[in-house]
Amino acid sequence: MQLATAAARLRRDRAPRQAASPSRPAPTTTGHVFEVEDVSVRYGDFTAVRDVSLTIPRNEITALIGPSGCGKSTILRTLNRMNDLVDDASVQGTVRYNGEDIYAPDVDPVEVRRRIGMVFQKPNPFPKSIYDNVAFGPRLNGERDLDGLVEEALVRAALWDEVRTKLRSPALELSGGQQQRLCIARALATRPDVILMDEPASALDPIATHKIEDLMRSLRETCTVVVVTHNMQQASRVSDWTAFFSVDVDDEQGMRTGELVELDRTDAIFTEASDPRTEAYVTGRMG
Amino acid sequence: MAGVLGAAMVLAVAPLVVILWQVILNGGAAMSWEFLSSVESSPRDPGGYLHGIVGTLYMTGIAATLSIPIGILAATYLVEYGRSGRFANTVRFFTDVMTGVPSIFVGLAIYALLVVSGGAGLGFGTFVGAAALATIMLPIVVRSSEEMLNLVPADLRTASAGLGARRWQTTVKVVLPAAAPGLITGSMLAIARGAGETAPLVLTALGARQVVTAFQGTPQADIGLLMTDGFSQPFEPGIERAWAGGLTLIIVTLLLTITARFIAARRKV
Numbered sequence: 127m128q129l130a131t132a133a134a135r136l137r138r139d140r141a142p143r144q145a146a147s148p149s150r151p152a153p154t155t156t157g158h159v160f161e162v163e164d165v166s167v168r169y170g171d172f173t174a175v176r177d178v179s180l181t182i183p184r185n186e187i188t189a190l191i192g193p194s195g196c197g198k199s200t201i202l203r204t205l206n207r208m209n210d211l212v213d214d215a216s217v218q219g220t221v222r223y224n225g226e227d228i229y230a231p232d233v234d235p236v237e238v239r240r241r242i243g244m245v246f247q248k249p250n251p252f253p254k255s256i257y258d259n260v261a262f263g264p265r266l267n268g269e270r271d272l273d274g275l276v277e278e279a280l281v282r283a284a285l286w287d288e289v290r291t292k293l294r295s296p297a298l299e300l301s302g303g304q305q306q307r308l309c310i311a312r313a314l315a316t317r318p319d320v321i322l323m324d325e326p327a328s329a330l331d332p333i334a335t336h337k338i339e340d341l342m343r344s345l346r347e348t349c350t351v352v353v354v355t356h357n358m359q360q361a362s363r364v365s366d367w368t369a370f371f372s373v374d375v376d377d378e379q380g381m382r383t384g385e386l387v388e389l390d391r392t393d394a395i396f397t398e399a400s401d402p403r404t405e406a407y408v409t410g411r412m413g
Numbered sequence: 414m415a416g417v418l419g420a421a422m423v424l425a426v427a428p429l430v431v432i433l434w435q436v437i438l439n440g441g442a443a444m445s446w447e448f449l450s451s452v453e454s455s456p457r458d459p460g461g462y463l464h465g466i467v468g469t470l471y472m473t474g475i476a477a478t479l480s481i482p483i484g485i486l487a488a489t490y491l492v493e494y495g496r497s498g499r500f501a502n503t504v505r506f507f508t509d510v511m512t513g514v515p516s517i518f519v520g521l522a523i524y525a526l527l528v529v530s531g532g533a534g535l536g537f538g539t540f541v542g543a544a545a546l547a548t549i550m551l552p553i554v555v556r557s558s559e560e561m562l563n564l565v566p567a568d569l570r571t572a573s574a575g576l577g578a579r580r581w582q583t584t585v586k587v588v589l590p591a592a593a594p595g596l597i598t599g600s601m602l603a604i605a606r607g608a609g610e611t612a613p614l615v616l617t618a619l620g621a622r623q624v625v626t627a628f629q630g631t632p633q634a635d636i637g638l639l640m641t642d643g644f645s646q647p648f649e650p651g652i653e654r655a656w657a658g659g660l661t662l663i664i665v666t667l668l669l670t671i672t673a674r675f676i677a678a679r680r681k682v
Contacts, residue, residue: 208574208575236578236579237577239575239576239577241577243576246572250568250572252569252572252573253569253590253591262573262578262586265586266576266577266578267577316576316577
């Protein structure tokens with residue numbers, strides 16, 4: 127039950143703050159969904175990523191880019207405590223979600239994951255019907271009368287028109303691109319305010335990728351999107367903000383540790399990066 | 414090379430074909446309504462295996478009720494919770510050992526534990542026979558279920574966790590349904606194995622010459638026990654009926670296997 131109180135506290139926190147600042151401009155700039163401070167993630171003795179501090183602005187799309195092993199996926203997974211599922215993973219530092227420290231001892235990681243949606247690299251629908259896939263999350267929350275929720279989630283995931291007549295068919299009969307949009311619908315069904323996406327289009331063809339990117343942009347109205355991608359064109363096409371990660375190689379010990387180089391407006395990252403490593407990466411001279 | 418492989422294949426299949434042919438030929442000749450609907454008072458008299466069929470189904474049914482839920486739960490523990498911990502590895506090791514224990518010894522162990530007054534003192538009967546069969550079936554259920562649960566992609570567990578499912582919710586709502594066809598198939602094969610066992614029943618069910626409906630306390634009949642009796646005595650009617658008993662067991666096994674396939678095929682989605 128302590129999770130429920132943590133979650134309730136999150137909600138209580140937000141309302142007064144908005145009320146207290148009536149001069150706040152557009153809702154797209156009501157602060158940050160995530161504030162990450164000095165986060166390092168270790169798997170056993172191996173430090174995957176070190177001393178990352180960044181903020182994720184609300185209702186915008188933030189892309190995490192960088193070469194393999196730079197820790198971008200690891201950082202994404204600290205945002206909803208998915209790293210807890212890895213046996214020897216340990217997270218140091220602070221991650222605040224809507225002002226609440228999600229690594230505080232009284233926070234239940236399951237509750238965190240319930241409130242933050244996640245989409246994975248490979249489409250992973252359950253071997254159930256399309257309807258049951260979308261209804262999975264709401265059912266976990268004990269919600270009944272799900273028809274409306276399922277339709278709404280499928281509409282938002284731009285899949286409704288393709289599946290409205292076959293909601294009871296197996297999800298695995300859909301194409302890869304449709305399966306990924308179904309996974310997005312499944313994540314949207316619990317009405318999260320953040321969707322984390324881990325290379326959501328890397329297993330898809332260009333047309334399906336295009337649809338996912340359109341979908342990401344439309345999600346901005348209601349959600350904050352954090353997307354990991356190794357595809358720089360994709361980052362420049364869809365994201366408002368881009369965080370560039372790099373790998374620090376310690377030749378003596380042979381250790382490769384990821385670190386955040388910079389986070390800036392996407393157009394700035396791609397045209398006038400302040401760090402030479404970023405420029406080298408986005409212009410294709412590295413990585 | 415292909416010739417050698419082909420020859421090996423023929424050698425491997427040959428015993429099965431010979432056995433099936435023999436049983437269908439001899440068993441089919443002895444199969445009759447009388448065999449299925451009456452009780453033999455001894456191998457030298459006319460009659461049938463009704464009491465044996467009742468006893469085998471009765472004991473196998475109880476054994477399945479005992480071993481399948483426990484076996485699937487144990488396998489779920491091994492795959493979803495214990496993984497490679499010391500306790501899980503110990504359970505795995507003893508399950509493997511149990512698979513290799515001679516079935517006559519399982520009967521002897523149940524006899525010492527449950528039947529005689531030095532143990533639980535329950536006497537001979539349906540339940541102790543079923544307990545012996547369940548002991549044979551349990552490791553088969555555990556190992557086959559464990560394999561099936563391991564086949565469930567890790568992606569599905571991650572997806573479920575990402576949606577905020579607790580570990581038990583992932584197990585109940587995602588992993589077990591995804592593995593269900595395989596779990597059912599494994600369970601059916603375990604039932605088929607249990608239904609065909611004779612040795613563990615020698616010291617537990619003991620055998621009977623009439624239809625027994627008592628749950629415990631009265632010795633119970635079994636097709637395999639009646640076959641042993643029939644084949645071991647020099648009376649033509651008893652030997653013929655033993656063939657028909659063998660055919661009955663093969664048909665029961667076949668029906669279970671077909672049912673398992675049917676369920677497995679229908680439960681996809």
